[in-house]
Each structure stands twice: as C-alpha cells, then as structure tokens.
Amino acid sequence: MNISDQLSLTAKQQPDKAAYIFQDKETSYQELEVAVTKFASSLKQLGYGKGDHIALVVGNSPFFVIGLYGALRIGATVIPINPIYTVDEMSYILKNGDVKGVITMDVLLEKFEHMDAAIPGIRHYFVGETGGNPDWEQASLSGKMKPFTNAVGAGSLELERPELNDEDTAVILYTSGTTGKPKGAMLTHRNIYSNAKDVADYLEFTNDDRVIAALPMFHVFCLTVALNGPLMNGGTVLIVPKFSPQDVFTISQERKATVFAGVPTMYNYLLQTGDDMEETFKHNRLCISGGASMPVALLKAFEKKFDVIVSEGYGLSEASPVTCFNPLDRPRKPGSIGTSIKNVENRVVDELGEEIAPGEVGELIVKGPNVMKGYYKLPEETTVAIRDGWLYTGDMAKMDDEGYFYIVDRKKDMILVGGYNVYPREVEEVLYDHPNISEVAVIGAPHRDSGETVISFVVSDNPDLNEEQVITYCQEHLAKYKVPTSVEFLEELPKNTTGKILRRNLREKITQ
Structure with missing residues (x-):
C-alpha cells in the first residue's frame, strides 16, 4: 500500500467528505481523487513515468496536494523544495536531483528563467496560477510552461497505474549536510506510508478531525503530520497558505479545528498575539509541537491560556520524520519528546553503539519502517548514517525509567x-x-x-x-x-x- 492508493480507497469510502479546505472552498475526497488521477494521466501522456523525478516548488495550496499525489500515482519520485530558496540553492537541488519536471507557481517563474538554461534536463513547468503574476504566460519559458489547471483538465480518468514496490523511492528530501551542500534523503513508499499511518493511529486521527496545516508543506513535519496523516484516516486538512497568528485563530474558530501542528516559534507568536482569543481553540483536542525542543515555560503558558494539551514529538527527515510523541493515553511529560511511536524503536547509545542506562546521555538512534533507504548518490554518507539497520541521528538524548526520551542538545552546531x-x-x-x-x-x-x-x-x-x-x-x-x-x-x-x-x-x- 502507498499513500496515493490509500487516497483512492478513502475516496470510495467517503466520497463526499471534505478532504481539504482552502480559501473557504471545500474539496471532497472524490473531487481530490479525480484531480489526482487526471493530473497523473496528463503526466503520463507527456512521457513521465516510474522513476522520473518531479520537483514540487509551491506553497501550501491544492497545487501541492494534487501535484504530490498525482506524481506518486504514476510512480514518479517527488522532490519538495522550499519556494523561498535562492536561484543558487534551488538550481543545485534541481541538478543534483536529476529533475525532469517542475510543479510551481506563476510568482516564482522569474527564478526559473534565471536557471533554466543551466538545467537542460527539465522538460516542463506546470504553473499554478495565483493571480500574483498576471503576465506569467509571457515568460521566456513559454515553450515549456503548462498551466497546472489545464494539465489536470486534459487528463483522463482511465489511468493504468504502474506496479509500485514498497522500496521504490517516493520522495527525496534535501537536507543540509557536513559538506555544506544539501543531501537528498530517499524515502520509499513504505517509509512515507508507514509513518503517516503510524502517526495517524498514534495521535488517534479520525474522519472527524480537522487539522490545521500552517507549517510549510514542503517540510516533512507538515507533510506527514498535517497532510498525509489526516488524509490517511479520512480527516479534513485546513490549508493555511502562510502562517500568521490571525489566520490560525480565524480558521480554527470558523472551521472548528480539532488539531494544530506547529514549531515552538509558532506557539510563541500565538501566545503573544492571542489577547481575547482564549476561545479560539475550544474545539481543539490536541496541539502538536516539533522541530525543536519547546521551552517548558512556553508550553505551560500556552496550555493555560488556551486550555489545550500540547504534545511534543521528535523526528528528522531521514525518518519520514516521526519517531517519538508524547502518548495520549496518559499524562505527557513537559520537556520530553515522548515515547517511541508504533513500529519504531528508539535507543540511546554510547560511542561504541551500545545501549546505555536510563538517565545517561548518549546519541539517539532509530530503527523502523520509516527509516530512509539512503542519501541520493551518496553511498558513503549513507554508510555513516545507517549502521546495522539503525539510523544515527546525531542528536544527544537520554531516556527515563518509563521510556520517555529527552533531547539534551541538537545536532552539533545546528x-x-x-x-x-x-x-x-x-x-x-x-x-x-x-x-x-x-x-x-x-x-x-x-x-x-x-x-x-x-x-x-x-x-x-x-x-x-x-x-x-x-x-x-x-x-x-x-x-x-x-x-x-x-x-x-x-x-x-x-x-x-x-x-x-x-x-x-x-x-x-x-x-x-
């Protein structure tokens, strides 16, 4: 099973349920399924197929959701890229990642005009119209550009799907490394599906949940926890184009959001600007924090002000990303990243790789179906990161007697x-x-x-x-x-x- 096939299954089970809401427009699971299939069909008609690399350079929007699931449906490998990257940063990933097609937005075309000549392997730019660049069709890339909506419209529902294996690469996430150049973590269909499923089950996502996606979708935290996870169990994703406290307050209140996921900085902004907003999260059953250790004082102040529970977790791109979360069936521990999620094992080891006693500080290592198969075109880096099936995170941690983990320090110098x-x-x-x-x-x-x-x-x-x-x-x-x-x-x-x-x-x- 993979996440694109899971979407098809959910669409059959609850076709009229809202899969996502974007700018007050609801899109049902059936409507999403049709758009994904037709976009996949268009890609196939244009010569894309299993193993081809397609970059996803868009903000939080339906373009991202349809582009991701559509590309995966034909067996392509998706490479999400931060849209605010400079030309230098983006062109490196496009070249190193052997990208053939790019899904992007009209407001970003100027960047691609600067780098297109240096990346001859790119065949097409599928351009999502945002209204921010009314003259985008006059861009010098006109011979390669295709409006995203037209590509969806030109597709067919008669799509012959390729046979996808669990170990086929689904997504490559570029993360910076010790060489100073980003390296691509290859996540398989098994990695992506298993982590989305295990996170959804661990956090008890149901089709009644309405999850705010305000984190950037190109980041694996949002990708798994606020997009794939909710869609896995039939929930509704509330897409916020760009984080702002007011937008989160508004959508949470108007759409009766049940889950919010963010990094500590977001919680700090919400806390500092949340005067007279105490009722905003009254329908919220859970807030999720990750990306960095959340100061205990901030956690307690946020919970007190908004009367919600904040569950802290931990993950990294190479693990799809989640390995730990504070459990929901017993009190969470402030300052802890929680316990191992289902099917994932975490250990704290010494410099020899031997597990150490609770309370002692060592390196956190991870094993499970969520661990990447390696770095793209970097076998030596892969050998260093994965040893005997264990992913060495580089983060220093400790574990208490009840199996709760605590990050002592982040990756050195990050x-x-x-x-x-x-x-x-x-x-x-x-x-x-x-x-x-x-x-x-x-x-x-x-x-x-x-x-x-x-x-x-x-x-x-x-x-x-x-x-x-x-x-x-x-x-x-x-x-x-x-x-x-x-x-x-x-x-x-x-x-x-x-x-x-x-x-x-x-x-x-x-x-x-």
Whole structure:
C-alpha cells in the first residue's frame, strides 16, 4: 500500500467528505481523487513515468496536494523544495536531483528563467496560477510552461497505474549536510506510508478531525503530520497558505479545528498575539509541537491560556520524520519528546553503539519502517548514517525509567531559525567564496522571536569590507532565514592545537 492508493480507497469510502479546505472552498475526497488521477494521466501522456523525478516548488495550496499525489500515482519520485530558496540553492537541488519536471507557481517563474538554461534536463513547468503574476504566460519559458489547471483538465480518468514496490523511492528530501551542500534523503513508499499511518493511529486521527496545516508543506513535519496523516484516516486538512497568528485563530474558530501542528516559534507568536482569543481553540483536542525542543515555560503558558494539551514529538527527515510523541493515553511529560511511536524503536547509545542506562546521555538512534533507504548518490554518507539497520541521528538524548526520551542538545552546531534548520557549514561555504574573506565561522545566538539567529565571525585582509557588504553578499546566495543578522570581524578565529575552530569560544563572546 502507498499513500496515493490509500487516497483512492478513502475516496470510495467517503466520497463526499471534505478532504481539504482552502480559501473557504471545500474539496471532497472524490473531487481530490479525480484531480489526482487526471493530473497523473496528463503526466503520463507527456512521457513521465516510474522513476522520473518531479520537483514540487509551491506553497501550501491544492497545487501541492494534487501535484504530490498525482506524481506518486504514476510512480514518479517527488522532490519538495522550499519556494523561498535562492536561484543558487534551488538550481543545485534541481541538478543534483536529476529533475525532469517542475510543479510551481506563476510568482516564482522569474527564478526559473534565471536557471533554466543551466538545467537542460527539465522538460516542463506546470504553473499554478495565483493571480500574483498576471503576465506569467509571457515568460521566456513559454515553450515549456503548462498551466497546472489545464494539465489536470486534459487528463483522463482511465489511468493504468504502474506496479509500485514498497522500496521504490517516493520522495527525496534535501537536507543540509557536513559538506555544506544539501543531501537528498530517499524515502520509499513504505517509509512515507508507514509513518503517516503510524502517526495517524498514534495521535488517534479520525474522519472527524480537522487539522490545521500552517507549517510549510514542503517540510516533512507538515507533510506527514498535517497532510498525509489526516488524509490517511479520512480527516479534513485546513490549508493555511502562510502562517500568521490571525489566520490560525480565524480558521480554527470558523472551521472548528480539532488539531494544530506547529514549531515552538509558532506557539510563541500565538501566545503573544492571542489577547481575547482564549476561545479560539475550544474545539481543539490536541496541539502538536516539533522541530525543536519547546521551552517548558512556553508550553505551560500556552496550555493555560488556551486550555489545550500540547504534545511534543521528535523526528528528522531521514525518518519520514516521526519517531517519538508524547502518548495520549496518559499524562505527557513537559520537556520530553515522548515515547517511541508504533513500529519504531528508539535507543540511546554510547560511542561504541551500545545501549546505555536510563538517565545517561548518549546519541539517539532509530530503527523502523520509516527509516530512509539512503542519501541520493551518496553511498558513503549513507554508510555513516545507517549502521546495522539503525539510523544515527546525531542528536544527544537520554531516556527515563518509563521510556520517555529527552533531547539534551541538537545536532552539533545546528541553528534553528523560526523552525527552519540552518547548518553553519552551508553558510560558511558561501562566505568562503567571497574574495575578501579568508576565514569564517558561523554560530547561532538566542533570539526572542525566531528562537535563534545566525551570527558570523569573519577574518578579512580587506579593511574596507564591512558588515553591510557581507550581509548583502549572503542575501544574494542564501534564503532569508539563513542570512547572518550580524557580522563580527576578527584578526583570527580561536583554534585548538590541531587547528580546529573553537566554536564554544565564539559562543562565549556573544554572551559576554
């Protein structure tokens, strides 16, 4: 079974039930099923088939849902990409991911015009109309562009589906790595289906649930917990195009939402702007937090103000992503990521890979049907990440006597900005390309609104180079949330005797 086939089954069982609501328009499971089948048919007519890679570069919208399930239905591999990525970031993924087709939006066509010539393998751009670019059909890509709605309309309901195996790659999620370049985690149909099913069952999703999808759908947290999970058990997805506290309050109240999923930053914004909104979540049975450890003080304050329960969980792209959640059948523990979900095993081990006693700190490792089959075109990286069937997360954790896990520290040096992962090496690689920068180190610093912010320390032989110039340079090559908010110039970076940069010394500088 795979999620696209599951959608067909649900559409037969409850054809008239709302699958999703977007901008006050309800789309039933049967209507979604028809659109998915017809889009899949169009892709097939255009020569796409099993194993082809199709990028999904759209915001939270029906384009994403139909595009995802339609591509999967013909056996294509979907590569979701953050729409706010720069041309440099996006073109790398499109090239490395061997993408042949792109599902995108009219407002993003300018980016693709800049990179199309460098990526000759792309055959078509399926363009979703948002109204934000009325002249989009005049773009220089006209020979490759196809309106998304036309592609759906041109399809047939007579679709011969390919035979899909559980181990066929369904989705490739690009996540930054130690090399500074993103690496693609290959998730199979089994990975995607099993995690969506196990999460839906663990969180007790039913067809009565109305789940707010305000997290970005291209991120695996939203993809599994707020999209595939609810659709797996016949629920309704309430699509929020872009997170804003007011939009969440409004849709929660008007649509009587039962579940909200977000990162701690979102909860902080909702708490700070939620005056006179205490009744907003009165129909809500559960709030889900992930992406970063949620401060206990924030968790308690949010629960008290809105009279809801917040269940914290844990996951990573390589695990589709969820491995832990606080259980619903007994009191959750503030500060804990919960216990292992169904069919997934978590352990805390020492440097030799041996399981350690409760209360001791070690590396969290994971095993289950949700664990990726490897990194795309990176066999050596795969061997390092997966050993004897266990995925080594790189996160330091501990477990208590009742099987609850606690993250002690995030992956070494990773920075979390507004729920997005920023890996210092990726920013450093960009800065190292600057002709006047000889050394650089990037760290994270606490930030009241975004959780953390990016700080860079630079060594330059050009006395005229200033902070504004460095930041402007980064803005040309990095997504907004990865750009340093401040730059400090040093004569040299602190290092140990082997030449390794001492990041802890740099962190001490910003706390002084």
